[in-house]
Amino acid sequence: MTQPAGAQAPRPGRRRGRRRLVSLAVGIVLAAALWIGLTVAVAPGSQTAPAFSLPRLGGGGPVSYPLTGNAAHRPVVLTFFASWCGPCHAELPMIARVARQEQASGAGVVFVGVDGNDDPASGLAFARKSGVAFAVGANADSALAPKFTLVGYPGTVFIDGSGKIVKTVHGPVSRATLETYLGRLSRT
Numbered sequence: 652m653t654q655p656a657g658a659q660a661p662r663p664g665r666r667r668g669r670r671r672l673v674s675l676a677v678g679i680v681l682a683a684a685l686w687i688g689l690t691v692a693v694a695p696g697s698q699t700a701p702a703f704s705l706p707r708l709g710g711g712g713p714v715s716y717p718l719t720g721n722a723a724h725r726p727v728v729l730t731f732f733a734s735w736c737g738p739c740h741a742e743l744p745m746i747a748r749v750a751r752q753e754q755a756s757g758a759g760v761v762f763v764g765v766d767g768n769d770d771p772a773s774g775l776a777f778a779r780k781s782g783v784a785f786a787v788g789a790n791a792d793s794a795l796a797p798k799f800t801l802v803g804y805p806g807t808v809f810i811d812g813s814g815k816i817v818k819t820v821h822g823p824v825s826r827a828t829l830e831t832y833l834g835r836l837s838r839t
Contacts, residue, residue: 703715706788724813727810728808728832729765729807730764731808732764738822739804746762750784758833768790771789
């Protein structure tokens with residue numbers, strides 16, 4: 652086949668470059684859609700926290716939600732961590748300090764921990780070293796985290812007294828964010 656006068660045949664390198672560019676653009680759009688779906692698919696306050704019951708790290712009665720007895724209908728800060736999680740080593744001691752301060756102040760917020768995908772002895776040693784005084788459930792298969800839309804560790808979920816999820820933090824929670832949502836939970 653002959654080319655019209657003055658026309659240039661497309662170079663194979665340009666077509667390959669365009670395909671790569673289109674593939675990259677499609678990948679970016681899909682990644683953005685996935686991120687948006689994971690972080691904002693459920694409007695805060697519209698999802699009810701799922702019920703669960705886990706064996707207590709270190710033994711004793713189960714760690715469950717919804718809370719029962721005197722703790723029923725109290726707001727909850729649910730923190731997911733693991734001894735093998737690097738960011739958890741900075742975050743968990745801070746959460747433990749804030750939890751002790753909240754308890755000492757008489758605030759009605761309950762802290763609950765979930766040690767996921769971890770050897771129970773390692774999880775218990777890590778929780779103790781971090782100063783955790785609140786109940787921690789052992790979730791060896793990490794099946795609970797996805798029920799709260801978490802895809803990794805650490806993660807923190809703020810649940811109001813009616814059982815609605817107010818905020819989910821994917822990754823380490825800052826002290827400022829923790830205190831902001833503790834204030835909001837205290838008013839519910």
